[in-house]
Amino acid sequence: MSDLAPVVAAPRASPAAARLAALIGLALCVALLGALSIAVGARAVGWPDLLAGLTGGTETIGQAAVALRIPRTLMACAAGAALALSGAIMQGITRNPLADPGILGINNGAALAVVIGIAWFGLASPASFVWLAILGAGITAGFVYAVGSLGRGGATPLKLALAGAATSVAFSSLTLAVVLPRADIAGGVRSWQVGGVGGMTPDRIHLVLPVLLAGFALAMLSARRLNMLALGDEVAAGLGERVAAARAMAALAAIMLCGATTAVCGPIGFVGLVIPHVCRLLLGVDHRWVLPASALGGAALLTASDILGRLVARPAELEVGIVTALIGAPVFIAIVRRHRVRAL
Template structure:
């Protein structure tokens, strides 16, 4: 009896120490995020004095420098919420499919949202912000269902390799359809082409307010699915044995990811690889417990997208490199590394 008490006490102490370390990592990540926000409003194609930065943050727009900072503030906010949404949706998709290669871009979800928006603009002349968002969410959801259905055919069900191949093929097919829809429409081709690169430039608080309710619902659903994802990680049979409704848990978790991905694509365009890179890096820090992994992935995604946007402003001065290009340059080598390291096995 005494031995059992000592063992239970040691286990509790270990959990407390582990939670203490994770809390320190969380505070460090928040501090890094604050630093990146400061750099984001201070760095751009125009050099701005720190006095003008602080003045613009307090609401003054008396000169060109302060006006430049005022434009960067909503851009920084959009990068934060979009990065958090993409990082979180990537972690959800990897948990739902138990696939280390799962990502809104690789699984074709981003391109499904893009195709839906392009069809809506070209054929139905949608122009309101809410119409864009609902159309993108519908396209993202349809693409997710289509890829999962294709990947589930044949022996073994939805294996990581089959899902990755189905997603890649779907993404290429949808990309070709986007070109086919846009090609005869010179009046919208320029805007669609620019939007399809993916970026946070030109952000306004009005655009952010339109998308914020959808992202808030997506964040709430995703965070509530943490325990369900922990159960799914044990395998379908064991999760069902523990009383989890596997199909319902998967659908509920996927709904959060689809809302986040679709709404973000509507306002920023398709930004790839962020949902692949961030969950893997966070998993190295916090392990596989989704109660910690999901909030870390959200904060990590916000930080990485913000850092990518800052880098894009610096490396091509006086022009800017869209954040979608920067994340692709980061994500493509990481994708190759994950394939070689994981050998496409299940999580």
Template sequence: MTAILHIRRVAIGRPGWLALALAALCLTAVLSVTVGTRAVGWDDIGAALTGGTETIGQAAVALRLPRTALAALAGAALGLAGAVMQGVTRNPLADPGLLGVNAGAALAVVIAIAYFGIDTLGAYVWAGIGGAGAASCFVYAVGSLGRGGATPLKLTLAGAATSIAAGSCVTAVILGRNDIAGAVQSWQVGGVGGATFTGVIPMLPFLLVGLVVGLLSARHLNMLALGDETASAFGVRVPLARGAALVSAVLLCGVTTAICGPIGFVGLIVPHLCRLLVGVDHRWLLPLSAVTGAALLIAADVLGRVIARPAEVDVGIVTAFIGAPVFIWIVRRRQVRDL
């Protein structure tokens, strides 16, 4: 299979794969607007774009447009963050969910709601970023203990333990708070339902900074893949380069988790798929991961609407069903000796 993908990679080329990913993103965006409990037509879409909500179809489109935008932004953020984290740690299993970053952001948001009474999206975003940063620092510190430093296996184990501990703490916080328990438990599943453009706007500056810094880290990530000593020999300031890349991942994960809840596996499976298509050059891998992540999360949201009509399955559940088998395949493919 790897040989077939290599042949296709040469035949299509990296620009071709990026163009195909953009086409898939446009297609899934159209499906997201048109598919749901009620089918809509192009007339409804055009009327909704001009501000009309006179018919049920137009009202449905008006609700789906911000939902589609949020899914695209969240998917791009998680896909890029996963690729950056895998590049920084040189860990094939690095993922915002597996390394405890999403869980740390979720715990911080829940604590802020329960004990500090925050009720604005801007405050959620700041809490999510702080929790994601604290969790990433903690996981890296624990994974660096002992002989060999921060190996991929130790980082993965530290991240898994942190995720479990943070999840338990979230449960402990909400047990005695019936006033917030229902909303928090629904948010913890991870989803984009109920999105509004008013709710999307507060996350845009943070996402923009995270995306730009992450994409600009591509060259340094290529150097870091050769080892710290080699990267230093090429003039890369290793601590600064690694820190800047991690800051971008923390921003992307923290903001996305604060608004959408913890959505797992997107940051794991998307970079692996893109790496099979365009290779390990981060100058192509990072933008392709962002576009593919956006298309994947929109597609997962559409699938969640279709399989449980007239109800919906949250996108976090759909990505878990997709990501768990892929995670097992990745582990088996690399064999434990590669960790």
């Protein structure tokens, strides 16, 4: 055979196969970080204690540490997935790359509702906190959208971001005003406001899990409709999509996800901003791929942030809300500097 014979190029993987491979890679990353989260902390855990702790053993300190870290790790994965998915949906609904439950003030609105329920109405049931947080998140989302829609041009990305930032600061100040006169609740509320997954218990996970699963299901059912909304309201309506119903369904999913997560973990910011951008760079703009990738990426980011918070201040720890703020703030600045406040 001649050395000049043509070389047959290997067939390229299809876009769907490449995207599926990316999802599998993200899932493996979440599994690896989950295992690392269970093994790493103030006390290093060896393999014997790790395996015994996973099967329910609590005879040694190491096994007890593993038993305590399992709910924490599960909640970090669930909360990260919920926040990233919520952010991706909000960006899709508003066509605003700066949309995020924290930046739009929705997390702080949920937190304010919970604090008012505790301080003024004496609520103490964790179940009531979840529904209060969802109600507060919904009211805040409607308020920010209404304020951002005022004036010429309607709800532009920049106006929504400004309205959300102002609302976030105002609600954070109101939360402090409610808490400061109440010394009996101030310590616990301030710790919760930082945002974290420490001290998580199976009971708290079981409480919030049905709401999160319902939010995940609604989000995935909204994927095709979000693709239609990305074409613009007039085009989507012309193609037979009920724009108002599609936006309401997706918004309900986002509100349920971020509200329930805030009720259990406190307001954690920037996860919903960073992860959807990364997923669009990897997978494109099709929400049928972006949404599940965002859920996996959010789980990975929050779990990694929790691990990092335990390592940098060992034997103490930094709450995960502080770590995600340190990671997300530079990304937010980079997005603004690149003038990506236009519609997606």
